[in-house]
Amino acid sequence: MSSVNNNNNNNNNNNNVGMGEEAEAEYSRQGRVALVAIVAVASLALASLLLACSYYCYLRNKLSKLLRPNFPNNTTTTTTRNDCEDRDGLHNLLQVASDKGGVQVFTFKQLHSATGGFSKSNVVGHGGFGLVYRGVLSDGRKVAIKFMDQAGRQGEEEFRVEVDLLSRLHSPYLLALLGYCSDDHHKLLVYEFMANGGLQEHLYHRGSNGMPLVLDWETRLRIALEAAKGLEYLHEHVTPPVIHRDFKSSNILLDKHLRAKISDFGLAKLGPEKAGGHVSTRVLGTQGYVAPEYALTGHLTTKSDVYSYGVVLLELLTGRVPIDMKRPPGEGILVTWALPRLTDREKVLEIMDPRMDGQYSMKEVIQVAAIAAMCVQPEADYRPLMADVVQSLIPLVKTQRSISKGGSCSSFHAFRSPIPQPQLSGGAQQQAPEN
Numbered sequence: 001m002s003s004v005n006n007n008n009n010n011n012n013n014n015n016n017v018g019m020g021e022e023a024e025a026e027y028s029r030q031g032r033v034a035l036v037a038i039v040a041v042a043s044l045a046l047a048s049l050l051l052a053c054s055y056y057c058y059l060r061n062k063l064s065k066l067l068r069p070n071f072p073n074n075t076t077t078t079t080t081r082n083d084c085e086d087r088d089g090l091h092n093l094l095q096v097a098s099d100k101g102g103v104q105v106f107t108f109k110q111l112h113s114a115t116g117g118f119s120k121s122n123v124v125g126h127g128g129f130g131l132v133y134r135g136v137l138s139d140g141r142k143v144a145i146k147f148m149d150q151a152g153r154q155g156e157e158e159f160r161v162e163v164d165l166l167s168r169l170h171s172p173y174l175l176a177l178l179g180y181c182s183d184d185h186h187k188l189l190v191y192e193f194m195a196n197g198g199l200q201e202h203l204y205h206r207g208s209n210g211m212p213l214v215l216d217w218e219t220r221l222r223i224a225l226e227a228a229k230g231l232e233y234l235h236e237h238v239t240p241p242v243i244h245r246d247f248k249s250s251n252i253l254l255d256k257h258l259r260a261k262i263s264d265f266g267l268a269k270l271g272p273e274k275a276g277g278h279v280s281t282r283v284l285g286t287q288g289y290v291a292p293e294y295a296l297t298g299h300l301t302t303k304s305d306v307y308s309y310g311v312v313l314l315e316l317l318t319g320r321v322p323i324d325m326k327r328p329p330g331e332g333i334l335v336t337w338a339l340p341r342l343t344d345r346e347k348v349l350e351i352m353d354p355r356m357d358g359q360y361s362m363k364e365v366i367q368v369a370a371i372a373a374m375c376v377q378p379e380a381d382y383r384p385l386m387a388d389v390v391q392s393l394i395p396l397v398k399t400q401r402s403i404s405k406g407g408s409c410s411s412f413h414a415f416r417s418p419i420p421q422p423q424l425s426g427g428a429q430q431q432a433p434e435n
Protein backbone atom coordinates (compact mmCIF):
# COMPACT_ATOMS: atom_id res chain seq x y z
CA MET A 1 0.00 0.00 0.00
CA SER A 2 2.71 2.15 0.96
CA SER A 3 4.33 1.63 -2.43
CA VAL A 4 1.01 2.32 -4.11
CA ASN A 5 0.64 5.26 -1.93
CA ASN A 6 4.13 6.19 -2.73
CA ASN A 7 3.42 5.76 -6.40
CA ASN A 8 0.29 7.73 -6.02
CA ASN A 9 2.21 10.30 -4.13
CA ASN A 10 4.83 10.28 -6.81
CA ASN A 11 2.16 10.57 -9.46
CA ASN A 12 0.57 13.31 -7.46
CA ASN A 13 3.91 14.91 -7.06
CA ASN A 14 4.60 14.52 -10.77
CA ASN A 15 1.17 15.91 -11.51
CA ASN A 16 1.76 18.70 -9.08
CA VAL A 17 5.11 19.47 -10.71
CA GLY A 18 3.49 19.37 -14.14
CA MET A 19 0.65 21.61 -13.00
CA GLY A 20 3.10 23.98 -11.24
CA GLU A 21 5.14 24.41 -14.45
CA GLU A 22 2.00 25.01 -16.46
CA ALA A 23 0.73 27.48 -13.91
CA GLU A 24 4.08 29.23 -13.89
CA ALA A 25 4.13 29.30 -17.70
CA GLU A 26 0.57 30.56 -17.70
CA TYR A 27 1.45 33.09 -15.04
CA SER A 28 4.46 34.40 -16.91
CA ARG A 29 2.46 34.49 -20.17
CA GLN A 30 -0.21 36.51 -18.44
CA GLY A 31 2.54 38.72 -16.99
CA ARG A 32 3.93 39.33 -20.47
CA VAL A 33 0.50 40.09 -21.84
CA ALA A 34 -0.13 42.48 -18.98
CA LEU A 35 3.24 44.13 -19.57
CA VAL A 36 2.56 44.49 -23.28
CA ALA A 37 -0.86 45.90 -22.46
CA ILE A 38 0.61 48.36 -19.98
CA VAL A 39 3.30 49.46 -22.47
CA ALA A 40 0.68 49.79 -25.20
CA VAL A 41 -1.66 51.84 -22.99
CA ALA A 42 1.24 54.01 -21.79
CA SER A 43 2.44 54.60 -25.37
CA LEU A 44 -1.09 55.40 -26.42
CA ALA A 45 -1.45 57.84 -23.54
CA LEU A 46 1.91 59.46 -24.35
CA ALA A 47 1.01 59.73 -28.03
CA SER A 48 -2.35 61.32 -27.17
CA LEU A 49 -0.60 63.69 -24.78
CA LEU A 50 1.89 64.70 -27.48
CA LEU A 51 -0.92 65.08 -29.97
CA ALA A 52 -2.91 67.21 -27.54
CA CYS A 53 0.18 69.33 -26.81
CA SER A 54 0.95 69.96 -30.46
CA TYR A 55 -2.70 70.75 -31.15
CA TYR A 56 -2.68 73.14 -28.19
CA CYS A 57 0.49 74.84 -29.51
CA TYR A 58 -1.03 74.97 -33.00
CA LEU A 59 -4.23 76.52 -31.69
CA ARG A 60 -2.34 79.08 -29.61
CA ASN A 61 -0.19 79.94 -32.60
CA LYS A 62 -3.24 80.37 -34.75
CA LEU A 63 -5.07 82.39 -32.14
CA SER A 64 -1.98 84.49 -31.57
CA LYS A 65 -1.74 85.17 -35.32
CA LEU A 66 -5.37 86.18 -35.39
CA LEU A 67 -4.92 88.53 -32.46
CA ARG A 68 -1.57 90.01 -33.43
CA PRO A 69 -2.97 92.70 -35.72
CA ASN A 70 -4.80 93.99 -32.64
CA PHE A 71 -1.60 93.79 -30.63
CA PRO A 72 -1.88 97.31 -29.25
CA ASN A 73 -4.42 97.73 -26.47
CA ASN A 74 -5.30 94.08 -26.67
CA THR A 75 -4.93 92.65 -23.25
CA THR A 76 -5.76 89.16 -24.45
CA THR A 77 -2.41 88.98 -26.21
CA THR A 78 -0.81 88.35 -22.84
CA THR A 79 -2.60 85.09 -22.46
CA THR A 80 -2.34 84.07 -26.08
CA ARG A 81 1.38 84.62 -26.34
CA ASN A 82 3.01 81.52 -27.72
CA ASP A 83 4.78 79.61 -24.96
CA CYS A 84 7.04 77.92 -27.48
CA GLU A 85 8.60 81.22 -28.55
CA ASP A 86 11.99 82.69 -27.82
CA ARG A 87 11.07 84.93 -24.92
CA ASP A 88 14.14 87.10 -25.26
CA GLY A 89 13.37 88.35 -28.72
CA LEU A 90 10.79 89.22 -31.27
CA HIS A 91 10.77 85.70 -32.63
CA ASN A 92 7.03 85.26 -32.33
CA LEU A 93 6.33 88.64 -33.88
CA LEU A 94 8.67 87.85 -36.73
CA GLN A 95 6.96 84.51 -37.38
CA VAL A 96 3.83 86.32 -38.42
CA ALA A 97 5.68 88.54 -40.84
CA SER A 98 3.22 87.80 -43.62
CA ASP A 99 0.53 89.85 -41.91
CA LYS A 100 1.61 93.44 -42.35
CA GLY A 101 -1.51 95.28 -41.24
CA GLY A 102 -1.81 97.85 -44.02
CA VAL A 103 1.88 98.17 -44.75
CA GLN A 104 2.45 98.13 -48.49
CA VAL A 105 5.14 96.20 -50.34
CA PHE A 106 6.88 98.36 -52.97
CA THR A 107 9.10 97.39 -55.85
CA PHE A 108 12.51 99.00 -56.11
CA LYS A 109 11.37 100.58 -59.37
CA GLN A 110 8.43 102.33 -57.67
CA LEU A 111 10.69 103.85 -55.03
CA HIS A 112 13.33 104.72 -57.62
CA SER A 113 10.80 106.79 -59.51
CA ALA A 114 9.32 108.28 -56.28
CA THR A 115 12.71 109.79 -55.43
CA GLY A 116 13.74 110.94 -58.91
CA GLY A 117 16.19 108.05 -59.20
CA PHE A 118 17.44 108.57 -55.62
CA SER A 119 18.59 112.01 -56.59
CA LYS A 120 21.01 113.77 -54.24
CA SER A 121 18.72 116.77 -54.18
CA ASN A 122 16.12 114.61 -52.43
CA VAL A 123 18.39 113.51 -49.58
CA VAL A 124 16.99 114.79 -46.29
CA GLY A 125 19.28 113.04 -43.87
CA HIS A 126 21.81 110.34 -43.22
CA GLY A 127 21.70 108.00 -40.22
CA GLY A 128 23.11 104.67 -39.13
CA PHE A 129 20.75 102.79 -41.46
CA GLY A 130 21.65 104.78 -44.56
CA LEU A 131 20.50 107.79 -46.57
CA VAL A 132 17.00 109.20 -46.13
CA TYR A 133 15.23 110.56 -49.22
CA ARG A 134 12.17 112.67 -49.67
CA GLY A 135 9.82 111.12 -52.25
CA VAL A 136 6.38 111.33 -53.78
CA LEU A 137 4.44 108.13 -54.47
CA SER A 138 2.38 107.67 -57.63
CA ASP A 139 -0.79 108.42 -55.63
CA GLY A 140 0.70 111.79 -54.56
CA ARG A 141 1.59 110.91 -50.97
CA LYS A 142 4.74 112.56 -49.65
CA VAL A 143 7.05 110.04 -48.05
CA ALA A 144 10.48 109.64 -46.53
CA ILE A 145 12.42 106.66 -47.86
CA LYS A 146 15.29 105.09 -45.92
CA PHE A 147 17.73 103.21 -48.11
CA MET A 148 19.73 100.62 -46.19
CA ASP A 149 23.42 100.90 -46.99
CA GLN A 150 24.63 98.79 -44.14
CA ALA A 151 24.86 95.20 -45.31
CA GLY A 152 25.09 92.44 -42.72
CA ARG A 153 23.10 90.76 -40.03
CA GLN A 154 22.53 93.74 -37.75
CA GLY A 155 21.08 95.86 -40.58
CA GLU A 156 18.82 93.05 -41.76
CA GLU A 157 17.67 92.36 -38.22
CA GLU A 158 16.85 96.04 -37.65
CA PHE A 159 14.95 96.11 -40.93
CA ARG A 160 12.85 93.08 -39.93
CA VAL A 161 12.11 94.34 -36.44
CA GLU A 162 11.18 97.79 -37.77
CA VAL A 163 8.74 96.31 -40.30
CA ASP A 164 7.26 93.78 -37.91
CA LEU A 165 6.76 96.15 -35.04
CA LEU A 166 5.62 99.23 -36.92
CA SER A 167 3.08 97.22 -38.89
CA ARG A 168 1.39 96.37 -35.59
CA LEU A 169 1.86 99.46 -33.49
CA HIS A 170 -0.46 102.33 -34.24
CA SER A 171 -0.47 105.56 -32.31
CA PRO A 172 -0.53 109.23 -33.32
CA TYR A 173 2.75 109.52 -31.39
CA LEU A 174 4.64 106.92 -33.42
CA LEU A 175 5.94 107.50 -36.94
CA ALA A 176 3.81 105.56 -39.43
CA LEU A 177 5.48 103.01 -41.66
CA LEU A 178 3.70 103.06 -45.01
CA GLY A 179 5.59 100.26 -46.67
CA TYR A 180 8.88 98.68 -47.54
CA CYS A 181 10.86 97.10 -50.34
CA SER A 182 12.92 93.99 -49.76
CA ASP A 183 14.54 92.12 -52.59
CA ASP A 184 17.88 90.31 -52.90
CA HIS A 185 19.81 93.54 -53.34
CA HIS A 186 17.82 96.30 -51.65
CA LYS A 187 16.16 97.04 -48.35
CA LEU A 188 14.11 100.25 -48.13
CA LEU A 189 11.60 101.59 -45.64
CA VAL A 190 8.84 104.01 -46.58
CA TYR A 191 7.49 106.37 -43.91
CA GLU A 192 5.11 109.29 -43.67
CA PHE A 193 7.07 112.47 -44.38
CA MET A 194 7.86 114.65 -41.37
CA ALA A 195 8.43 118.13 -42.76
CA ASN A 196 10.47 119.43 -39.85
CA GLY A 197 12.83 116.46 -39.56
CA GLY A 198 14.52 115.41 -36.34
CA LEU A 199 14.15 117.33 -33.07
CA GLN A 200 17.92 117.51 -32.56
CA GLU A 201 18.30 119.52 -35.77
CA HIS A 202 16.36 122.37 -34.18
CA LEU A 203 17.92 122.10 -30.75
CA TYR A 204 21.52 122.25 -31.89
CA HIS A 205 21.11 124.21 -35.10
CA ARG A 206 22.68 121.45 -37.09
CA GLY A 207 19.67 120.95 -39.24
CA SER A 208 19.72 119.00 -42.43
CA ASN A 209 16.02 118.97 -43.16
CA GLY A 210 15.14 122.52 -44.09
CA MET A 211 15.63 125.69 -42.06
CA PRO A 212 16.30 124.98 -38.37
CA LEU A 213 13.81 126.46 -35.93
CA VAL A 214 14.29 127.94 -32.51
CA LEU A 215 11.73 126.08 -30.46
CA ASP A 216 9.93 128.17 -27.88
CA TRP A 217 9.05 126.91 -24.40
CA GLU A 218 5.48 125.94 -25.22
CA THR A 219 6.55 123.98 -28.26
CA ARG A 220 9.23 122.21 -26.22
CA LEU A 221 6.67 121.29 -23.56
CA ARG A 222 4.28 119.95 -26.17
CA ILE A 223 7.02 117.91 -27.84
CA ALA A 224 8.01 116.54 -24.42
CA LEU A 225 4.40 115.54 -23.77
CA GLU A 226 3.86 113.93 -27.18
CA ALA A 227 7.10 111.97 -26.97
CA ALA A 228 6.14 110.87 -23.44
CA LYS A 229 2.76 109.70 -24.77
CA GLY A 230 4.55 107.68 -27.45
CA LEU A 231 6.66 105.91 -24.83
CA GLU A 232 3.68 105.48 -22.54
CA TYR A 233 1.88 103.72 -25.39
CA LEU A 234 4.85 101.38 -25.95
CA HIS A 235 5.32 100.59 -22.27
CA GLU A 236 1.81 100.50 -20.96
CA HIS A 237 -0.75 100.11 -23.74
CA VAL A 238 0.92 97.21 -25.50
CA THR A 239 1.29 93.67 -24.16
CA PRO A 240 4.04 92.62 -23.78
CA PRO A 241 5.57 96.07 -23.46
CA VAL A 242 7.93 97.31 -26.13
CA ILE A 243 11.24 98.83 -25.06
CA HIS A 244 12.45 101.27 -27.72
CA ARG A 245 16.13 101.04 -26.71
CA ASP A 246 17.23 103.94 -28.94
CA PHE A 247 15.08 106.81 -27.72
CA LYS A 248 16.89 110.08 -28.48
CA SER A 249 16.21 113.51 -29.93
CA SER A 250 17.10 112.46 -33.48
CA ASN A 251 14.46 109.73 -33.24
CA ILE A 252 11.75 112.27 -32.43
CA LEU A 253 10.51 113.61 -35.75
CA LEU A 254 8.43 116.76 -36.20
CA ASP A 255 5.70 117.23 -38.77
CA LYS A 256 4.73 120.51 -40.41
CA HIS A 257 2.81 121.54 -37.26
CA LEU A 258 5.76 120.50 -35.08
CA ARG A 259 3.81 117.54 -33.76
CA ALA A 260 6.23 114.94 -32.44
CA LYS A 261 6.40 111.26 -33.33
CA ILE A 262 8.83 108.60 -32.20
CA SER A 263 10.75 106.81 -34.95
CA ASP A 264 13.30 104.02 -35.45
CA PHE A 265 12.24 100.78 -33.83
CA GLY A 266 15.06 98.67 -35.27
CA LEU A 267 16.63 98.11 -31.85
CA ALA A 268 13.35 97.63 -29.98
CA LYS A 269 12.84 94.64 -27.71
CA LEU A 270 9.78 93.04 -26.20
CA GLY A 271 9.93 93.69 -22.49
CA PRO A 272 9.18 91.25 -19.67
CA GLU A 273 5.53 90.46 -19.03
CA LYS A 274 6.24 90.23 -15.31
CA ALA A 275 6.17 93.62 -13.58
CA GLY A 276 9.61 94.58 -12.36
CA GLY A 277 11.32 92.00 -14.60
CA HIS A 278 14.00 92.55 -17.18
CA VAL A 279 15.29 91.03 -20.41
CA SER A 280 18.97 90.25 -20.70
CA THR A 281 20.43 91.40 -23.95
CA ARG A 282 23.58 92.86 -25.40
CA VAL A 283 23.97 96.55 -24.90
CA LEU A 284 22.85 98.58 -27.91
CA GLY A 285 21.74 102.19 -28.17
CA THR A 286 23.34 105.60 -28.46
CA GLN A 287 26.06 106.95 -26.21
CA GLY A 288 24.78 109.52 -23.78
CA TYR A 289 21.27 108.05 -23.74
CA VAL A 290 21.91 104.54 -22.41
CA ALA A 291 20.81 103.95 -18.80
CA PRO A 292 23.77 103.14 -16.53
CA GLU A 293 22.39 99.82 -15.19
CA TYR A 294 21.70 98.58 -18.72
CA ALA A 295 25.17 99.61 -19.89
CA LEU A 296 26.72 97.75 -16.93
CA THR A 297 24.62 94.58 -16.74
CA GLY A 298 22.79 94.22 -20.05
CA HIS A 299 19.52 94.09 -18.04
CA LEU A 300 16.98 95.98 -20.11
CA THR A 301 13.70 97.31 -18.69
CA THR A 302 11.19 99.98 -19.64
CA LYS A 303 13.03 102.15 -17.10
CA SER A 304 15.99 102.20 -19.51
CA ASP A 305 13.74 104.13 -21.93
CA VAL A 306 12.65 106.40 -19.07
CA TYR A 307 16.32 107.30 -18.52
CA SER A 308 16.77 108.11 -22.23
CA TYR A 309 13.59 110.18 -22.08
CA GLY A 310 15.10 112.14 -19.18
CA VAL A 311 18.16 112.89 -21.31
CA VAL A 312 15.87 114.23 -24.07
CA LEU A 313 14.09 116.42 -21.50
CA LEU A 314 17.51 117.81 -20.57
CA GLU A 315 18.20 118.52 -24.24
CA LEU A 316 14.89 120.39 -24.45
CA LEU A 317 15.71 122.42 -21.35
CA THR A 318 19.33 123.18 -22.16
CA GLY A 319 19.68 122.91 -25.94
CA ARG A 320 22.86 120.89 -25.32
CA VAL A 321 23.96 117.55 -26.76
CA PRO A 322 24.18 114.65 -24.27
CA ILE A 323 27.95 114.32 -24.66
CA ASP A 324 30.21 117.15 -25.76
CA MET A 325 33.78 116.76 -24.58
CA LYS A 326 34.73 120.09 -26.15
CA ARG A 327 32.90 121.87 -23.32
CA PRO A 328 34.79 123.05 -20.20
CA PRO A 329 35.67 120.36 -17.62
CA GLY A 330 32.60 119.11 -15.74
CA GLU A 331 30.20 120.14 -18.50
CA GLY A 332 30.93 117.45 -21.09
CA ILE A 333 28.34 114.93 -19.91
CA LEU A 334 24.94 116.59 -19.85
CA VAL A 335 23.40 114.41 -17.10
CA THR A 336 26.38 114.83 -14.74
CA TRP A 337 26.47 118.58 -15.29
CA ALA A 338 22.72 119.22 -15.11
CA LEU A 339 21.58 116.82 -12.37
CA PRO A 340 22.78 118.81 -9.32
CA ARG A 341 21.30 122.01 -10.80
CA LEU A 342 17.90 120.52 -11.62
CA THR A 343 16.66 120.46 -8.06
CA ASP A 344 18.25 123.74 -7.01
CA ARG A 345 15.88 126.67 -7.56
CA GLU A 346 18.75 129.11 -7.67
CA LYS A 347 20.78 127.19 -10.17
CA VAL A 348 18.16 125.71 -12.47
CA LEU A 349 18.07 128.83 -14.63
CA GLU A 350 21.81 128.42 -15.31
CA ILE A 351 21.11 125.36 -17.41
CA MET A 352 18.32 126.82 -19.56
CA ASP A 353 18.84 127.15 -23.29
CA PRO A 354 19.84 130.81 -23.88
CA ARG A 355 18.05 130.68 -27.25
CA MET A 356 14.71 130.77 -25.43
CA ASP A 357 15.71 134.20 -24.20
CA GLY A 358 14.10 133.71 -20.80
CA GLN A 359 10.63 133.24 -22.37
CA TYR A 360 9.37 130.63 -19.93
CA SER A 361 7.58 130.39 -16.63
CA MET A 362 9.92 129.75 -13.73
CA LYS A 363 7.30 127.57 -12.03
CA GLU A 364 7.04 125.32 -15.09
CA VAL A 365 10.79 125.13 -15.52
CA ILE A 366 11.11 123.89 -11.94
CA GLN A 367 8.43 121.26 -12.55
CA VAL A 368 9.99 120.00 -15.79
CA ALA A 369 13.46 120.02 -14.22
CA ALA A 370 12.12 117.89 -11.35
CA ILE A 371 10.66 115.38 -13.83
CA ALA A 372 13.97 115.24 -15.71
CA ALA A 373 15.86 114.71 -12.43
CA MET A 374 13.63 111.74 -11.55
CA CYS A 375 13.98 110.20 -15.01
CA VAL A 376 17.80 110.29 -15.09
CA GLN A 377 18.45 109.10 -11.58
CA PRO A 378 20.90 106.22 -11.43
CA GLU A 379 18.56 103.91 -9.48
CA ALA A 380 16.15 102.52 -12.10
CA ASP A 381 13.42 101.62 -9.59
CA TYR A 382 13.08 105.22 -8.49
CA ARG A 383 12.50 106.50 -12.02
CA PRO A 384 8.82 107.25 -12.77
CA LEU A 385 6.59 105.33 -15.16
CA MET A 386 5.94 107.10 -18.45
CA ALA A 387 2.26 107.34 -17.45
CA ASP A 388 3.34 109.42 -14.44
CA VAL A 389 5.46 111.65 -16.67
CA VAL A 390 2.50 112.16 -19.02
CA GLN A 391 0.21 113.05 -16.11
CA SER A 392 2.74 115.57 -14.79
CA LEU A 393 3.18 117.25 -18.17
CA ILE A 394 -0.48 117.46 -19.22
CA PRO A 395 -1.39 120.39 -16.91
CA LEU A 396 1.66 122.35 -18.06
CA VAL A 397 0.74 122.05 -21.70
CA LYS A 398 -2.91 122.80 -20.99
CA THR A 399 -1.98 125.90 -19.00
CA GLN A 400 0.04 127.16 -21.91
CA ARG A 401 -2.81 126.54 -24.32
CA SER A 402 -5.38 128.32 -22.18
CA ILE A 403 -3.08 131.36 -21.85
CA SER A 404 -2.53 131.19 -25.58
CA LYS A 405 -6.29 131.34 -26.23
CA GLY A 406 -6.52 134.35 -23.94
CA GLY A 407 -3.82 135.96 -26.02
CA SER A 408 -1.79 137.07 -23.00
CA CYS A 409 1.43 135.49 -24.10
CA SER A 410 3.43 136.75 -27.00
CA SER A 411 5.21 133.70 -28.39
CA PHE A 412 3.58 130.29 -28.66
CA HIS A 413 5.08 129.06 -31.86
CA ALA A 414 8.49 128.06 -32.91
CA PHE A 415 10.07 130.91 -34.81
CA ARG A 416 12.47 130.78 -37.69
CA SER A 417 16.06 131.30 -36.70
CA PRO A 418 18.20 133.67 -38.74
CA ILE A 419 20.76 130.89 -39.11
CA PRO A 420 21.61 130.16 -42.75
CA GLN A 421 20.47 126.98 -44.39
CA PRO A 422 22.96 124.27 -43.45
CA GLN A 423 24.97 122.00 -45.72
CA LEU A 424 24.18 118.27 -45.71
CA SER A 425 26.86 115.95 -44.40
CA GLY A 426 26.72 114.18 -47.78
CA GLY A 427 27.24 117.55 -49.51
CA ALA A 428 23.72 117.91 -50.92
CA GLN A 429 21.88 121.17 -50.23
CA GLN A 430 18.46 120.80 -48.64
CA GLN A 431 15.30 122.10 -50.18
CA ALA A 432 12.87 123.78 -47.85
CA PRO A 433 10.19 121.28 -46.87
CA GLU A 434 6.99 121.68 -48.80
CA ASN A 435 4.60 120.55 -46.11
Ligand SMILES: Nc1ncnc2c1ncn2[C@@H]1O[C@H](COP(=O)(O)OP(=O)(O)OP(=O)(O)O)[C@@H](O)[C@H]1O
Pocket residue numbers: 124125126127128129130131132143144146175191192193194195197198201208209250251253263264286
Ligand atom coordinates in the same frame (compact mmCIF):
# COMPACT_ATOMS: atom_id res chain seq x y z
N1 LIG B 1 10.05 110.27 -41.85
C1 LIG B 1 10.92 111.25 -42.05
N2 LIG B 1 10.53 112.41 -42.58
C2 LIG B 1 11.40 113.42 -42.80
N3 LIG B 1 12.70 113.37 -42.50
C3 LIG B 1 13.17 112.22 -41.96
C4 LIG B 1 12.32 111.10 -41.72
N4 LIG B 1 13.07 110.12 -41.18
C5 LIG B 1 14.31 110.59 -41.07
N5 LIG B 1 14.39 111.84 -41.54
C6 LIG B 1 15.58 112.71 -41.60
O1 LIG B 1 16.71 111.90 -41.72
C7 LIG B 1 17.60 112.15 -40.63
C8 LIG B 1 18.34 110.88 -40.31
O2 LIG B 1 17.46 109.96 -39.74
P1 LIG B 1 17.95 108.52 -39.29
O3 LIG B 1 16.89 107.96 -38.46
O4 LIG B 1 18.36 107.75 -40.49
O5 LIG B 1 19.26 108.81 -38.47
P2 LIG B 1 19.46 109.30 -36.99
O6 LIG B 1 18.18 109.24 -36.24
O7 LIG B 1 20.12 110.64 -37.06
O8 LIG B 1 20.48 108.27 -36.42
P3 LIG B 1 20.19 106.73 -36.12
O9 LIG B 1 20.52 106.00 -37.37
O10 LIG B 1 21.10 106.43 -35.01
O11 LIG B 1 18.73 106.62 -35.77
C9 LIG B 1 16.71 112.67 -39.52
O12 LIG B 1 17.42 113.47 -38.61
C10 LIG B 1 15.70 113.48 -40.30
O13 LIG B 1 16.22 114.75 -40.59
Ligand SMILES: [Mg+2]
Pocket residue numbers: 127250251263264
Ligand atom coordinates in the same frame (compact mmCIF):
# COMPACT_ATOMS: atom_id res chain seq x y z
MG1 LIG C 1 16.76 107.88 -36.41
